[in-house]
Amino acid sequence: MHTSSLRQNFLAELDHELANTRRVLERVPHDQAEYRPHPKSMTLWQLATHVVNLLAFKTLFLQADGRDFLDPNAPKPGPTPTSHAELLTRFDEYSATLRQALEASDDEQLTYNFRLHRGEQTIFEQPKATAVRLMGLNHSIHHRGQLTVYLRLLDVPVPGLYGPSADEK
Structure with missing residues (x-):
């Protein structure tokens, strides 16, 4: 019986999601950088940049304690x-940096806590694996989903992420 480690599962999921995210980012039209679907929404470029910058946050979850x-x-x-x-x-x-950080970790390290805080106010404190999943992968997937809506509203073909999109049928 083959057992897979938590780290191996994260690496497989990470590779899949990074490939999907890159395909969405490849379609973001820079000439529409200031587009926003609603006054409370981020601009297209702010959102695309946020999706990319979240990768550094996921790396921080793995390499730091808080x-x-x-x-x-x-x-x-x-x-x-x-x-x-x-x-x-x-x-x-x-x-690449995130993938290296995850490869350098092990299942035990993923159980150690990470604390995100603002001074004495704790925003969250979770095991690193949970932080990577919730505030890392899920957070990125949420914003990537927003990006695909922006693309649709700008009439940019949306790539299929978990099967073909309406543009690929």
Whole structure:
């Protein structure tokens, strides 16, 4: 009987989701960067950049024990990408770093807690595996889904993610 580790399962899921996310990002039209479907919505470019920057947060969950939003020395993503090529380059770099961090971890390390906080106020404290899943993968998939709606509203063909999309039938 073959058993798969938590880390191996995460790696398989991560590879699948990163490939899907890259396919969505490849279709984000930079010439529509300021588009927003509603005044309360992020712009297309803010949302695409957020999806990419979340990869760095997932890496942080694996490599650190916590993050204080009030810490001025805490790691922050670089400046907003100014071109489609820059966005995809950052995605590829952050994806590779995240994958390396996950490969370097083990199942025991994934049980250690990660605390996200703002000074003394705890936003969440969860085992690293839970943080990666909830605030990492699920959070990214949520925003990727928003991106696909933006693409649809801009009449950009939407890639199939878990089977063919209406544009691929």
